[in-house]
Amino acid sequence: MSGGTRALRIPLLDRDQVTPEVGDVYDALLKTRGVVPNMFKTLAHTPALALASAGYLKALLGDAALPGFYKELIAMRLSVLLGSEYAVKAHAISAHQKGATEAQIAAARTDFEKGPFNDAETLGFRAAERLHRSAAEITDDFFATLQQHFTDAQIIELIATASAFELFPRFVDALRIPITPSG
Numbered sequence: 001m002s003g004g005t006r007a008l009r010i011p012l013l014d015r016d017q018v019t020p021e022v023g024d025v026y027d028a029l030l031k032t033r034g035v036v037p038n039m040f041k042t043l044a045h046t047p048a049l050a051l052a053s054a055g056y057l058k059a060l061l062g063d064a065a066l067p068g069f070y071k072e073l074i075a076m077r078l079s080v081l082l083g084s085e086y087a088v089k090a091h092a093i094s095a096h097q098k099g100a101t102e103a104q105i106a107a108a109r110t111d112f113e114k115g116p117f118n119d120a121e122t123l124g125f126r127a128a129e130r131l132h133r134s135a136a137e138i139t140d141d142f143f144a145t146l147q148q149h150f151t152d153a154q155i156i157e158l159i160a161t162a163s164a165f166e167l168f169p170r171f172v173d174a175l176r177i178p179i180t181p182s183g
Helices: 020-033 038-043 047-061 068-082 085-097 102-109 119-133 140-149 152-174
Strands: none
Touching: 020 038, 020 047, 020 085, 038 047, 038 085, 038 152, 047 068, 047 152, 068 085, 068 102, 068 119, 068 152, 085 102, 085 152, 119 140, 119 152, 140 152
């Protein structure tokens, strides 16, 4: 997995170096997470992207059709598959903050099939792993199985979460963003 040992490629921006709107994002992150993730301190160089990413992730990872902790575990699982230490640690913390148990976090990190998940949750992890390998692995038969366990809104959130966390860990690792210290 990648870590924070290689040279930083883009400087991290502190609160006093960002636009007022991005500063509001920093404040909200500090309030809800206890820390501003280094990914946002990097995204702040492009305020529109920082604001859009913050809004997207808040909508995507909050409690909605699927619980936020479960979507964080899906994000963590994709981060494991991509070998992104930064993203694994970040989503483990967020999953815990949103109510995931230590056993769930450990299973999502190693072997979700043996974890404390119900049939639908396990199926969701399988869907994320299939999507990671190729969208073509979400076959019509597999999709029909998803529909037996999830509503349309839940399927959308599941696939959107898995898709998003093909992007964000790659972004973090390509720019060598260091792991955010715990808040």
